[in-house]
Amino acid sequence: MTTVSADRLAKVFVEVADTLVDEFDLIDFLQMLANRVAGLTADSTVGILLADTKGRLHFMAASDESAKLLELVQLQQQDGPCFDAFRTGRPVVNTDLNGIEATESWPRFAQPATEIGFRSVHAFPLRLRDEIIGAMGLFGRTVGDLDSGDMRIVQALADVAAISLLQERTISRAEVLTEQLQAALNSRIIIEQAKGAIAQTYQIDVDAAFQMIRSYARRNNRRLGEIAYLVVTDLASLSAFADPASGRDEAGRRG
Numbered sequence: 523m524t525t526v527s528a529d530r531l532a533k534v535f536v537e538v539a540d541t542l543v544d545e546f547d548l549i550d551f552l553q554m555l556a557n558r559v560a561g562l563t564a565d566s567t568v569g570i571l572l573a574d575t576k577g578r579l580h581f582m583a584a585s586d587e588s589a590k591l592l593e594l595v596q597l598q599q600q601d602g603p604c605f606d607a608f609r610t611g612r613p614v615v616n617t618d619l620n621g622i623e624a625t626e627s628w629p630r631f632a633q634p635a636t637e638i639g640f641r642s643v644h645a646f647p648l649r650l651r652d653e654i655i656g657a658m659g660l661f662g663r664t665v666g667d668l669d670s671g672d673m674r675i676v677q678a679l680a681d682v683a684a685i686s687l688l689q690e691r692t693i694s695r696a697e698v699l700t701e702q703l704q705a706a707l708n709s710r711i712i713i714e715q716a717k718g719a720i721a722q723t724y725q726i727d728v729d730a731a732f733q734m735i736r737s738y739a740r741r742n743n744r745r746l747g748e749i750a751y752l753v754v755t756d757l758a759s760l761s762a763f764a765d766p767a768s769g770r771d772e773a774g775r776r777g
Contacts, residue, residue, distance in 0.1 A: 531675065534558045540683050548706045549713070549746050550686075552583035553736065555658070555683050558587055559676060560585035566664045569593035571604050572648070572656035577609060579656065586716050587730050588638060592661055595634050602631040603645035604657035610632065614645040615673055619667050641665045646677050648684040655684055709747030717749035719757070740764055 538555055560568040568710050571579040581597060584590035596602030597769070603614040606627075617624050619641055624632040628683035635643065640661045648656040658680050660668075713735070720731035738760065739749040752760055 531562075534562065535679065535682060537699050538679055539686055548712065549582065549709060550736070550739075551686075552683075553746075555679070556583045556589070557584045558659065559660065559679055560589075562675070563660060563662070563668075565670075566644075566660040567675075569604075569659045569661070570648075570656060571608070571659075573608065573654070574707075575703075579605065582656075582706065587727075588640075589659070589661055592631070592635055592639070592640070593659060595631055596628075596659075599628075599630045602628045602659075603643045604659045607645035607647045607659075608654055611647050611649055611652070612616050612671065613647065613677055614643065615668055616665070619643060629640040635661065639663055644668055644673075644676070646680040648680050648687070650681065650684050650688050653684075653688065655687060658683075705747070709745075709750065712747060712754060714751040714769070716753035719753055725759070734763075 526722050537558065544549040545609065552572065556570050560566060567585050569584040569592060569611075570582050570590035571593055572582045579597065581590065581593045584593060592602075594606065596604050603617065607614050619625075619632045619636045624643070630668050640663055642662040642665045644660040644662070646658045647654050648658060656674075660676065662668075711731070716735055717728045717731045720726070720734055724731070724734070726734070735753060736746060737747055742749075751759065752757045753763075
């Protein structure tokens with residue numbers, strides 16, 4: 523990953539930092555972060571967990587369904603590398619999922635991860651000094667694929683994301699962000715239903731279905747949760763949703 527050009531890295535950092543806009547969409551921001559980090563790594567998928575006001579982690583975004591599955595396994599077990607990074611504020615890096623450290627520390631996470639083809643895991647806290655608001659997991663199909671430079675880049679992206687979210691909280695007031703987080707959690711449920719509906723309707727996989735929904739929302743400057751709700755309740759009202767030139771084809775090409 524350290525071979526990524528400085529120009530590309532700069533663009534990613536600017537995009538992650540540029541959150542202070544009207545109608546800030548928490549889910550779309552975290553989805554962008556997951557996609558961009560996955561795009562910088564050679565073979566990793568990325569998932570993000572965010573804490574609520576009581577310190578409980580929730581799934582918020584993933585670069586694909588396999589990363590989402592591994593994050594949900596951790597949430598079910600209330601343990602795993604992302605929980606370690608969140609609890610300690612320190613990254614977990616280059617951990618071999620077949621090694622003693624992983625099998626002894628997270629036996630009910632390591633086994634399903636290896637069964638679907640992953641060999642390594644890395645987890646980075648979303649933090650600003652002593653305040654930790656979540657964790658980002660990278661799941662790789664090779665062992666030890668992050669060097670020290672890569673680790674600094676990924677942690678820096680996680681830190682910038684945390685700073686942006688906390689800055690948004692300061693501007694919007696804590697109670698507004700709390701409401702926004704709850705709305706995002708509710709939207710996540712609708713989005714999962716919409717992904718399934720689109721996958722079934724157009725006979726595509728759920729990753730492509732999600733990209734189709736997200737692309738439509740972005741083209742029309744509307745929130746992901748709003749479009750997902752309409753997919754579930756009134757798909758016919760979304761004009762040109764399945765337009766091959768701008769919808770389904772774009773879902774297959776854009777991240």
